[in-house]
Amino acid sequence: MLDKKKKRLIMRSVILLILFGAIVYALYANYAKDNKGTVEVGEKAPDFVLEDLNGTTHKLSDYEGKGVFLNFWGTYCKPCEEEMPYMDNQYATFKDQGVQILAVNVGESDFVVEKFVNKYDLKFPVLNDKDKDVQREYDVFNLPVTFLIDSNGIVTDILSGSLTEEMIKAHMESIQPQ
Template sequence: MKKQRLVLRTLILIVLGAAVAYTLYENFKKDEIEKVVIGEKAPDFVLTDLNGKKHRLSDYKGKGVFLNFWGTWCKPCEEEMPFINRQYNKFKEKGVQVLAVNVGESDFAVKKFAETYKLDFPILNDKSGDVQSAYRIDPLPATFLIDKDGKVIKYHKGELTEKMVNDFMEQIKP
């Protein structure tokens, strides 16, 4: 009986040790692969918008991309959305694309928010949190400016004013 318990405990410890080792390995590997560096190419991703259309970041090569991470519960995000929408309508014909990435909320909540603010740009939902992790988003809102060649030229943490949004879009206009 004692021998069986010893064998069982040993097996449990081996399995737990393997699980911890695997988790650590995956986290280190992920950190090595996905780092956002100013002046380097932005990590590519594919996310689906509220209409079911897939958007791949690399498909916007040739355009400046205003990549904004936000949440419906985030008051600063709520404040800046009308500014982003107005400037998007001003700059979309000049080669600037806004991609607003919601950080994993329900489609219902995101659609309601987008309808309330009459947002015209693609609203993408990062339900898995993979894109948020790749871009190391914390806290919200967070905005990346990506030039026509797909390189990150600026990262801004926190709320944006309308003048800032305008200036940022000017910077990424091809």
């Protein structure tokens, strides 16, 4: 009889220990997830790999030595739609001066994105973050958001909201390699 009580006590203790361990792990994992994905000015921009609509792979670190105008957008976002032609105009000017535009669409289908790109005849690389991994890594929720990244891969500014063509030009000049 005493043997059965001892076995039950040991079994209950093991179960409680496992439950306690699971709770501690869940809290730690949630804390670690919440702290990941905050990109701040002065920090190295997190590297990523995404494909454009032609299937070409773009890795952010491949653009070191150039300034990068990293724009997160969606086809449903009116301010995004307004600034795209301005970005395209400035891309034509700055692409040969060491500044690259990477426009990251957040989670839409290739069909929808391609239709948008064709409508505005955009020339800069449009990347599709279908799983929204890069969006989460950069902690982007409201659109549009633009990260200005210098030639060393450091975030120099984070811009929320729509940009005018003059603002885009000034920001691209600010990340242009010397």
